Amino acid sequence: MGSTAASGTMLNPRSSFSRVALLTLVCLVLFFYTFRSTTTKNRIEPFETETEVIYVQNSNQSRPLDCTLNATHLQLLQWRYGLGENVDYGRRYIRFHRDNIARASMTKIDNDLFPKGFDTIKVNNPPMSTACPKPLDVPVARSPYPSTVDASNLLFGISTTFQRLSNPKTGPITEWSHWLTNGNGKSNGAGLVLCLVDATNAEIEATRQMMKEMGMDVKVFPSDSSIEMAKRYLSLLPALYQESEHKKRKYLVMCDDDTFFPSMHRLLNLLTTYNHTTDLYMGTFSEDINNIERHGSQAFGGAGVFFSVPLAKKISSFFSQCSTRQKIQESDTGWGPQGDILLRKCIYENTEVRLTLLRDLHQLDIVGDPAGFYESGIAPLSLHHFKGGMWHEAHPYEGAQIMHACGEDCFLQRFQTRDNYIISNGFSVAHYPKGIDFSVHQMERTFGAAPDDYGWNMDFMLGPGRKSLIQTGRKASWELKESRVEEDGSVRQTYIRKGDDWRWSFEQGGKGWRMYDKDGVVELIWIS
Numbered sequence: 001m002g003s004t005a006a007s008g009t010m011l012n013p014r015s016s017f018s019r020v021a022l023l024t025l026v027c028l029v030l031f032f033y034t035f036r037s038t039t040t041k042n043r044i045e046p047f048e049t050e051t052e053v054i055y056v057q058n059s060n061q062s063r064p065l066d067c068t069l070n071a072t073h074l075q076l077l078q079w080r081y082g083l084g085e086n087v088d089y090g091r092r093y094i095r096f097h098r099d100n101i102a103r104a105s106m107t108k109i110d111n112d113l114f115p116k117g118f119d120t121i122k123v124n125n126p127p128m129s130t131a132c133p134k135p136l137d138v139p140v141a142r143s144p145y146p147s148t149v150d151a152s153n154l155l156f157g158i159s160t161t162f163q164r165l166s167n168p169k170t171g172p173i174t175e176w177s178h179w180l181t182n183g184n185g186k187s188n189g190a191g192l193v194l195c196l197v198d199a200t201n202a203e204i205e206a207t208r209q210m211m212k213e214m215g216m217d218v219k220v221f222p223s224d225s226s227i228e229m230a231k232r233y234l235s236l237l238p239a240l241y242q243e244s245e246h247k248k249r250k251y252l253v254m255c256d257d258d259t260f261f262p263s264m265h266r267l268l269n270l271l272t273t274y275n276h277t278t279d280l281y282m283g284t285f286s287e288d289i290n291n292i293e294r295h296g297s298q299a300f301g302g303a304g305v306f307f308s309v310p311l312a313k314k315i316s317s318f319f320s321q322c323s324t325r326q327k328i329q330e331s332d333t334g335w336g337p338q339g340d341i342l343l344r345k346c347i348y349e350n351t352e353v354r355l356t357l358l359r360d361l362h363q364l365d366i367v368g369d370p371a372g373f374y375e376s377g378i379a380p381l382s383l384h385h386f387k388g389g390m391w392h393e394a395h396p397y398e399g400a401q402i403m404h405a406c407g408e409d410c411f412l413q414r415f416q417t418r419d420n421y422i423i424s425n426g427f428s429v430a431h432y433p434k435g436i437d438f439s440v441h442q443m444e445r446t447f448g449a450a451p452d453d454y455g456w457n458m459d460f461m462l463g464p465g466r467k468s469l470i471q472t473g474r475k476a477s478w479e480l481k482e483s484r485v486e487e488d489g490s491v492r493q494t495y496i497r498k499g500d501d502w503r504w505s506f507e508q509g510g511k512g513w514r515m516y517d518k519d520g521v522v523e524l525i526w527i528s
């Protein structure tokens, strides 16, 4: 507790005086309830709960851990994720220490994550508080925050429809705000040219207004669906080139509406290793070798395609010869004309420039459970296809919120605890009840390729994967659903595991068994 007098008013919760007062009050209340529940336990509590309240005092901070259970919060989780009435609940505070170390893909912690297991609680009648062990200390790299990024070198281009933007399931605007703003309602300098196919003026204006209010530097243009999609895609580049003349941009980036750039500092650092005054066409392949065979060796647009301005200028001047009816037909590999192919042909047939591979971008042409990818300790520069449908489902925007407290490098960083848990920060908390007896440096092959999966299609891009632990009884995972930055700067993550999830099961005596009979909620609260 600071020794200086309170600088604000007495009502300011951040002032020392009211903190002491609040703490005392909370202590008294908790003491009262702890006392009451022990004396009346056998009478009113039909189930076992653990209630332990620990105040962690260290010389730098005195932070009361909030070990109370909020019934409204639990009921909302129950409603949103279809949880049963009795759930296994675990909360753990994790204190990160930002040190001058490199980002580790895996950090082993010589402590248990859940030393006392879980509480079984009734959602509609939870006990006052939950087990609250003292924070787990973990070291992390002193990586930069999204709030300090200057991305003014970048101009992005996306073509989509107003219908996709306004669909609550596929709507990507919140995700865009992660890589176009400082996380606090202000532009990070990056610009976006957004083309909305067949949108009305009112729709264009509404989109522009909403994105401006969220802090994004955006220009919204209508585009015409009677133009072939591949050609519309190619036409984004001349549009970006024209737009780039107003501000000094170094790279023009074409991507899909479901492309996510988690780590803007890391992305910009990589780009500075290239000479932006030369002709550059940069991107990555599909992970699925089938798609490379089918469509060719080129940048797959969902991962993001980066152009230096000089090359964009050249391609713009070739636009009409690159988008003739014949060229569009040539870009049809049997799956309809492909914009990525039209673009590659335009570059390869008219210049000597060839693709520069940026392997930390990810097209993610994967189907099924994506866990093996997200749980591999990677620091991806882009993610794609995470909105479900025929592709996979993940919540990278929610996951990336951890960066605002812990720094960019924390996202998807892994921590292995003594009780055989691995936290993949911002994606999952996985438990391996039979031990961690596999290579954590290979991706678990939980996911597949579509339509043809030979088992090895993705080995070239992702490395050979280890065997999946799904339905072996050797793994169960709580997956990130929600995450928020709290007023005190801490980040609260909510991970959910369903009891009837077919993956967390095993076979014995010719019968299938579930690993858990109840749904589970894990909340991790990251503090500094």
Ligand SMILES: *[C@@H]1O[C@H](CO)[C@@H](O)[C@H](O)[C@H]1NC(C)=O
Binding pocket: 058, 059, 060
């Ligand atoms: C207090 O902060 C200093 C400097 O950040 C650090 O070296 C020290 O280990 C901290 N002490 C505790 C108990 O966390």
Ligand SMILES: *[C@@H]1O[C@H](CO)[C@@H](O)[C@H](O)[C@H]1NC(C)=O
Binding pocket: 070, 071, 072, 073, 076
């Ligand atoms: C309990 O949770 C609800 C819903 O998240 C929230 O609105 C409310 O402020 C919380 N109450 C307390 C005391 O934290």
Ligand SMILES: *[C@@H]1O[C@H](CO)[C@@H](O)[C@H](O)[C@H]1NC(C)=O
Binding pocket: 275, 276, 277, 278
């Ligand atoms: C970048 O490329 C330009 C043009 O080729 C060249 O003049 C310049 O020296 C290069 N800069 C660096 C740092 O290599």
